[in-house]
Amino acid sequence: MNNRSIDLEVGGSTACYSVPVGPVHPALKEPIRFQFELDGERIVGVDIKPGFVHRGIEYMGMRRNLIQTLYLAERICGICSISHPLAFTQAVENAAGIEVPPRAQYIRTIIGELERIHSHLLWAGIGAHELGFDTLLHLVWKVREKAMDLLEQLTGNRVDYAIPIFGGVRRDIPKEKAPLAYEALDYYKRLLQDLIDAFLHDKSVEMRTRNIGVMTYDQAVALCAVGPTTRASGVKKDVRVDMPYLAYADMDLHAITPEDYGTEPIGDVFDNIIVRLLEVGQAIEIIEFCLENLPEGELTSIPKVPALLAALKKASGEGIGRHEAPRGEVFHYVRLEEDVEEMAVWKVRAPTYGNLIGWVPKFLGDEVADIPIVAASIDPCMCCMDRVHLVDGVGAESVKTKTELVRLSREKTRRICG
Amino acid sequence: MNPEQILSSFKESLGEKVLDDRTVERKVGTVAPKSVYDLWLTVDRSDLHDAVAYLCAEYNPHLTVISGDDLGDDVAFNYHFTTGWGERYGEATLTIRTVVPKNDFRLPTICDLLPGAQTSEREKHEFFGLEVEGIPDDRNLFLPEDMTIHPWRKDLQAETDKQVKRLVKWEERDE
Amino acid sequence: MALPRSFKKALWVFHVATGSCNGCDIEIVAALTPRYDTERFGIMLTGTPRHADVLLVTGGVTRPMRPRLKRIYDQTPDPKAVIVVGGCGATGGVFYESYNMVGPVDEVIPVDVYVPGCPARPEAIIDGIVKAVAKLETLEKTGVSG
Numbered sequence: 001m002n003n004r005s006i007d008l009e010v011g012g013s014t015a016c017y018s019v020p021v022g023p024v025h026p027a028l029k030e031p032i033r034f035q036f037e038l039d040g041e042r043i044v045g046v047d048i049k050p051g052f053v054h055r056g057i058e059y060m061g062m063r064r065n066l067i068q069t070l071y072l073a074e075r076i077c078g079i080c081s082i083s084h085p086l087a088f089t090q091a092v093e094n095a096a097g098i099e100v101p102p103r104a105q106y107i108r109t110i111i112g113e114l115e116r117i118h119s120h121l122l123w124a125g126i127g128a129h130e131l132g133f134d135t136l137l138h139l140v141w142k143v144r145e146k147a148m149d150l151l152e153q154l155t156g157n158r159v160d161y162a163i164p165i166f167g168g169v170r171r172d173i174p175k176e177k178a179p180l181a182y183e184a185l186d187y188y189k190r191l192l193q194d195l196i197d198a199f200l201h202d203k204s205v206e207m208r209t210r211n212i213g214v215m216t217y218d219q220a221v222a223l224c225a226v227g228p229t230t231r232a233s234g235v236k237k238d239v240r241v242d243m244p245y246l247a248y249a250d251m252d253l254h255a256i257t258p259e260d261y262g263t264e265p266i267g268d269v270f271d272n273i274i275v276r277l278l279e280v281g282q283a284i285e286i287i288e289f290c291l292e293n294l295p296e297g298e299l300t301s302i303p304k305v306p307a308l309l310a311a312l313k314k315a316s317g318e319g320i321g322r323h324e325a326p327r328g329e330v331f332h333y334v335r336l337e338e339d340v341e342e343m344a345v346w347k348v349r350a351p352t353y354g355n356l357i358g359w360v361p362k363f364l365g366d367e368v369a370d371i372p373i374v375a376a377s378i379d380p381c382m383c384c385m386d387r388v389h390l391v392d393g394v395g396a397e398s399v400k401t402k403t404e405l406v407r408l409s410r411e412k413t414r415r416i417c418g
Numbered sequence: 419m420n421p422e423q424i425l426s427s428f429k430e431s432l433g434e435k436v437l438d439d440r441t442v443e444r445k446v447g448t449v450a451p452k453s454v455y456d457l458w459l460t461v462d463r464s465d466l467h468d469a470v471a472y473l474c475a476e477y478n479p480h481l482t483v484i485s486g487d488d489l490g491d492d493v494a495f496n497y498h499f500t501t502g503w504g505e506r507y508g509e510a511t512l513t514i515r516t517v518v519p520k521n522d523f524r525l526p527t528i529c530d531l532l533p534g535a536q537t538s539e540r541e542k543h544e545f546f547g548l549e550v551e552g553i554p555d556d557r558n559l560f561l562p563e564d565m566t567i568h569p570w571r572k573d574l575q576a577e578t579d580k581q582v583k584r585l586v587k588w589e590e591r592d593e
Numbered sequence: 594m595a596l597p598r599s600f601k602k603a604l605w606v607f608h609v610a611t612g613s614c615n616g617c618d619i620e621i622v623a624a625l626t627p628r629y630d631t632e633r634f635g636i637m638l639t640g641t642p643r644h645a646d647v648l649l650v651t652g653g654v655t656r657p658m659r660p661r662l663k664r665i666y667d668q669t670p671d672p673k674a675v676i677v678v679g680g681c682g683a684t685g686g687v688f689y690e691s692y693n694m695v696g697p698v699d700e701v702i703p704v705d706v707y708v709p710g711c712p713a714r715p716e717a718i719i720d721g722i723v724k725a726v727a728k729l730e731t732l733e734k735t736g737v738s739g
Contacts, residue, residue: 049559050559050560051558051559051560051561051562054560054561056569058570059569059570059578094444094456102448105448106448221478221480222532222533222534223533223534224480224481224482224532224534224535225534236503236504237480237503237504239509241506242500242502242503242504242505242506242507242508242509243454243500243507243509243510243511244446244447244452244454244506244507245446245454246446247448249446249447249448249451249452250447250448250449250450252506253506254506295448318458320456320498320511320513322511329482331482331483331498333483333485333496333498335487344487345485345486345487347483347485347486349482349483353483353537354482354483354534354537356537357533357534357536357537358534
């Protein structure tokens with residue numbers, strides 16, 4: 001039990017190809033560079049170099065006042081754009097001792113769960129696109145637009161909603177808007193089973209994703225993976241259940257693993273699809289609970305912004321804020337000093353940071369044609385496009401475009417579905 | 419799980435090595451409030467590996483991240499762990515804090531106990547200049563490979579400022 | 594050089610993300626899906642800049658991405674248009690004082706159309722592409738080469 005060493009190095013004496021992929025490349029939106037060591041078609045080693053989108057956010061945040069930093073925190077990621085402010089406001093509220101009224105807690109939860117729906121559907125469409133299933137990409141993204149409409153009707157924008165503020169929320173969900181929300185939820189309830197059939201009961205998707213990109217239970221625990229990636233391996237880690245906060249503390253939730261679908265967790269890409277689609281169903285139930293039990297009351301405990309800034313300047317202390325974003329646990333640590341407007345320390349840990357080293361065991365043993373789907377399986381963010389440069393043993397070079405890589409991926413589908 | 423139990427078992431096993439400890443209790447939930455706990459511990463730099471080994475042996479922890487706090491002559495590193503995941507209301511955050519002087523700027527690695535710590539330790543190496551003894555890989559992770567500045571060090575601020583490019587002119591700040 | 598007729602019928606677009614938060618990137622892909630559906634106009638995302646007519650760039654340029662952006666611009670054949678989507682590509686946006694940002698996109702490559710917004714809406718992105726084509730046609734008529 002105590003032997004936690006995981007063998008991440010694989011002997012490369014038979015490897016004769018070294019393939020760099022990236023930074024602008026077919027599997028993801030975010031520029032990131034991989035260096036694969038290949039033995040024929042099998043991957044025997046991988047090296048990951050992130051940092052192409054490093055903007056120095058913590059450095060900038062420690063030089064601005066807290067409300068400016070809140071808008072900066074929103075733009076750390078555009079897909080989970082409310083997760084970072086939710087964790088950040090919790091950290092500052094814990095450090096400064098500011099209370100959040102119950103109505104504000106429920107509104108934050110509703111918007112957070114709507115974001116989870118749109119993010120998981122986005123991932124499902126991109127995953128289908130990597131497999132060559134463009135029809136599913138278009139269908140799923142059309143279905144996703146209903147959640148974006150509802151977010152726009154409730155908050156005013158499709159992305160970057162600017163809802164949380166220290167001590168509460170900035171906008172209300174009045175009773176007149178509740179029918180819009182119920183209509184969108186009914187739409188998703190009707191379609192959820194169709195989505196599950198399209199992905200999970202489809203033979204070609206199963207053959208392309210079963211036993212590909214496997215991360216076992218022990219690897220997931222030792223490498224400290226988070227989110228649906230680790231729940232697909234059977235690890236029941238979910239911040240909303242383990243250490244509840246906001247409206248989750250009033251609900252009886254459980255962490256979703258492939259056992260809820262009836263199968264043993266293996267930790268492959270198919271299990272990732274199961275976990276994410278079932279979480280869409282769970283999110284619908286959570287939003288319904290919050291809408292039915294929305295408490296009355298004020299929206300924020302310190303309404304005037306200058307008073308809020310003054311209260312934050314006087315505060316001192318350390319605070320931790322955690323939130324279960326669609327990709328995993330988001331963690332913010334803040335230390336405030338008395339009579340200083342800026343924060344003394346701000347540390348952000350996004351979920352992909354924790355899953356980065358989990359990519360290595362997922363790639364080992366798979367083929368080149370699986371690179372796009374395995375890279376996308378931990379849901380790092382989105383698609384991008386580039387070429388792959390192959391150097392073979394005698395030094396001749398060939399450049400493969402994205403169309404070639406996707407063609408390889410689709411040919412594999414045809415080959416194994418025969 | 420009782421958090422007082424965690425801290426007192428640490429004090430029993432490590433004895434004098436625990437320099438300081440603190441429990442912060444918060445209430446969550448609007449209908450029937452319950453408590454969640456944040457635990458804070460301070461140990462000396464030489465006892466860090468033993469403290470983490472005890473934690474891994476008894477409590478099956480999850481390392482979230484390592485954060486650093488520049489205090490002037492030394493830097494405090496907080497190792498943010500969580501323990502007790504898997505049951506409802508079962509988890510508590512546990513932060514182990516250790517202070518490292520800048521003139522002897524090194525720490526032992528914990529990658530042999532928790533392989534997932536590698537990303538965090540590499541980040542501290544490039545952002546603070548900390549030397550982590552025994553780390554399997556110490557190349558720059560987030561910064562470009564040829565960059566030699568340490569952005570989170572307050573005493574090396576002047577070096578970092580040379581690399582900063584201001585895209586907006588503000589009257590108060592730019593005079 | 595004369596704009597080929599195919600410009601109005603089938604415009605091929607290549608997307609480069611250089612240091613953005615992914616908000617604008619998602620809205621670009623949302624512009625292709627059935628709600629906004631630019632594919633009915635013939636606008637399509639391609640996999641390589643050598644086949645592209647229009648470059649869509651998002652985000653302010655970070656240090657490591659600067660040489661790559663320049664190379665992609667050089668690889669795109671003439672006539673071409675460059676569209677910058679989002680506030681951080683146009684002026685730096687919220688990331689205005691960082692040690693790793695070289696600056697907005699027009700410090701690295703010449704830009705034709707700016708689509709503001711944080712993030713820009715899909716309707717605005719389609720409007721930007723249409724304006725880029727119109728600009729190229731004007732340039733062609735006045736005899737200035739792309």
